[in-house]
Amino acid sequence: QKEVEQNSGPLSVPEGAIASLNCTYSDRGSQSFFWYRQYSGKSPELIMSIYSNGDKEDGRFTAQLNKASQYVSLLIRDSQPSDSATYLCAVKPHNDMRFGAGTRLTVKP
Amino acid sequence: ETGVTQSPTHLIKTRGQQVTLRCSSQSGHNTVSWYQQALGQGPQFIFQYYREEENGRGNFPPRFSGLQFPNYSSELNVNALELDDSALYLCASSEAGGSGVNSPLHFGNGTRLTVT
Numbered sequence: 001q002k003e004v005e006q007n008s009g010p011l012s013v014p015e016g017a018i019a020s021l022n023c024t025y026s027d028r029g030s031q032s033f034f035w036y037r038q039y040s041g042k043s044p045e046l047i048m049s050i051y052s053n054g055d056k057e058d059g060r061f062t063a064q065l066n067k068a069s070q071y072v073s074l075l076i077r078d079s080q081p082s083d084s085a086t087y088l089c090a091v092k093p094h095n096d097m098r099f100g101a102g103t104r105l106t107v108k109p
Numbered sequence: 110e111t112g113v114t115q116s117p118t119h120l121i122k123t124r125g126q127q128v129t130l131r132c133s134s135q136s137g138h139n140t141v142s143w144y145q146q147a148l149g150q151g152p153q154f155i156f157q158y159y160r161e162e163e164n165g166r167g168n169f170p171p172r173f174s175g176l177q178f179p180n181y182s183s184e185l186n187v188n189a190l191e192l193d194d195s196a197l198y199l200c201a202s203s204e205a206g207g208s209g210v211n212s213p214l215h216f217g218n219g220t221r222l223t224v225t
Contacts, residue, residue, distance in 0.1 A: 004151075031211070032211050034213055034214075042218070043197075043199055043216040043217060043218050043219050044152065044199070044216050045216070046213050046214070046215065049211070049213050051211055088151055088152070090214075092211075094165065095157060095159075095164055095165045096142060096154050096157050096165045096167070097142070097154070097201075097214055098154060099144075099151035099152045099153075099154075100151050101149075101150055101151045102150075102151050
């Protein structure tokens with residue numbers, strides 16, 4: 001079982017729609033969860049962090065965490081073509097951060 | 110605020126050679142982590158340095174080694190390069206190792222290594 005699992009996609013949504021990205025993790029002791037966005041050929045950039053069960057909103061982005069189900073998600077409202085990128089889920093069970101393989105999102109105008 | 114900087118940006122090496130990649134951490138950050146990202150994959154954890162000591166290591170062979178200097182900058186050394194070492198190498202800094210569980214990583218632009 002992989003430490004962090006994501007659907008590789010590609011996920012395609014029309015402009016203005018809600019994009020939903022999902023992630024599961026294996027280490028129940030994990031305390032910190034992050035979403036990174038990575039444009040092609042670039043390095044990952046931090047979008048959201050979440051540490052407690054429930055929802056956390058930041059602009060068009062909402063992160064959701066359910067530790068009992070070992071599940072993290074990211075919702076992107078009013079998706080824009082500029083949101084087209086690979087989204088990486090990351091989990092920090094100890095000192096180091098572990099990443100999923102990423103979900104490629106395409107937002108079509 | 111100065112971000113994470115990596116050098117060089119691109120590198121081409123021959124199988125069997127050795128390579129050194131360099132990283133300067135973001136100001137105020139004392140922990141540096143190194144990741145390998147193959148095409149189409151997520152970043153894979155190589156190791157982390159905190160206070161000049163290795164503070165965790167992923168599933169990479171000993172020919173991957175590193176250093177951290179008193180100014181928190183870091184080097185990644187890879188000996189006996191193999192074709193499969195071709196990847197994007199990412200350096201990331203954070204505020205605290207050890208108990209810094211909530212500290213996010215801030216990435217540099219990476220070094221693209223090609224082994225022929």
